Amino acid sequence: MGDAERESRILDAANDLITHYGYDKTTVDEIAREAGVSKGAVYLHFKGKEALFEALLLRESERVMDDMFARIEADPEGGTLFHVYGHALRAAITNPLIRALSTRDRRVLGDFARRFANMASPQDGMMFGREFIAHFQAAGLIRRDLSPETVTHLLVYMRYGFLMTESILPPEHTPPIDEIVAAMADMLSKGLAPDGQGDSETGKAIMRGYVAQLRAAIDERRGKLKKDE
C-alpha cells in the first residue's frame, strides 16, 4: 500500500466517521481502526487531529470544485452564471462534509464551528463573493444595474436555503433536486441576466481562471499544513 493511498484511506475513514458522528465525537483511535492502520500511523501523516480535519476539508473542497467544474465543461450553456450556480449547488449538496461546512452545522463541525466564524473557507468566501460577481458583471453575464453586493446576497440566500432544505421543509413535499435546481437557474437567468443572456464561453473562461485560483489557494493551504509538521 503506497504512501498516498494510505493517507487517502485515513481521510476516507475520517470523512465517514465525522460526517456521521461529528468532529468532537470522532476519536483518532477510531479513525485509525476504520482505516486499518495504527494510531501512530495517523500521526505519521498528519500533525494532529486538527490538521487531519483541515486536510480533509481541503480534499473535499477540491473534489466538489472538480465536480462542479466538470459539470460546467460538459454543459454547452455551462458558462452562464446561472448554470454555474446550478452546477455549484449540485456539486455541493452531493458532498455531506461540504454541506455541513456551508450550513455551519455544529453537530458535524463541533468545536470547529467557531473557527469558521472568522476564517471563511475557499468554497464559501470566494465562490459567490463580491469580486466573483463583479467579474461576471464586467463580462456581461449579469445585469449591471445591481450592485455586486446585492447579487451576492441573493445568491447566498438561495444557496443557504437550498443546502438547508432537509432541515426547514418537510421532505415529503420536496420535489426532486434536479427540478428545484432547474427552476432556480431558470428564475435567476430571467431575473438577473442581461438581455441576451451573455456568452457562455466567456463565462467558462472566467471559471477556468477562478478554478485555477481556487486550486492555488487550496495548494497553498496544503503547503502550510505540511510545513507546520
Add this chain to the structure above:
Amino acid sequence: MGDAERESRILDAANDLITHYGYDKTTVDEIAREAGVSKGAVYLHFKGKEALFEALLLRESERVMDDMFARIEADPEGGTLFHVYGHALRAAITNPLIRALSTRDRRVLGDFARRFANMASPQDGMMFGREFIAHFQAAGLIRRDLSPETVTHLLVYMRYGFLMTESILPPEHTPPIDEIVAAMADMLSKGLAPDGQGDSETGKAIMRGYVAQLRAAIDERRGKLKKDE
C-alpha cells in the same frame, strides 16, 4: 389599569426579556417584575409559562401579519406575488421574535425549538405553502409551468437566507435592507411571474381572503388557549 392593558404589559415584558435572554433563561418572576405586577397576577392571565409564550407568539404573528397587510394595501402594485413577498419579508425582519421563530433560533426559543419541528406556526406554514402558491398560480400571478412545491421551495429558501443574513454574511458588506428586498422582488417578478405580471387587484383580493383565514386560525388558537385555562 384595565384588564386588557395589563395583559398587554405582561406580554410586552415577556417579549423584551425573551428576545433578549431567550425563553429558558427568562423567569416568570422577572416578567412579572418587568411588567410591574406580581407573579400571581401573571397566573391570573395565563395558565402557565408555556401558555404565556404561546399567547405572545400569537400576538406577534398577528402584528406582523397586520404590518404586512397594511404595506400591501398601501402599495398600488402590492397585490403582485413579488410585492406581497417583499412586504412579508420587510414585516418579518422587523419583528425580533418572529425572526427568531422563522429561523428556529434556539438561543431565543430554547426548549420550544423542538415543539416547532412538528407544529408549523401559522406564519410559516400557511404563508408561502403549497396551497397559497397554487392559489396565486390559478389567478395568473405566477407562471404555471412550475409546480407549486418548487415555487414554495424557492421562496422559502430566499426567505430563510434573508432572515439569516446577520448570521451568514459579514454585516460590513450588507447593502441596506430595502435595496436587497427591491432586488429580490424584481428578480422574482422577472423570473417567476407570467408575461404581463398579472393583476395586482386580484392578488390583493386573494390576500384579503388569506389574511382573514390566518386571523381566524390565530383566533382559534387563542380560543383553545383560553379554554385550557
Add this chain to the structure above:
DNA sequence: AGTTGACCAGAATCGTCAAACTGGTCAAAG
C-alpha cells in the same frame, strides 16, 4: 372580588472527585 407574595415540590445548577477517555509520544518490534 381582586391581588399579592410567602411558600412548596420538583428541577436545574454547582462543586467535587474518581474513573474513563483522548490526543499525542516514543521505545521497541518487524
Add this chain to the structure above:
DNA sequence: CTTTGACCAGTTTGACGATTCTGGTCAACT
C-alpha cells in the same frame, strides 16, 4: 527505516449530594 501499540499527561465524563432556582399555588391581605 517503517510501523506499531503500550503508555502518559491532561481533559472530559458521570455520579453524588448540597444548594439554589423556578414554575406554580393559595391563604391572607387590601
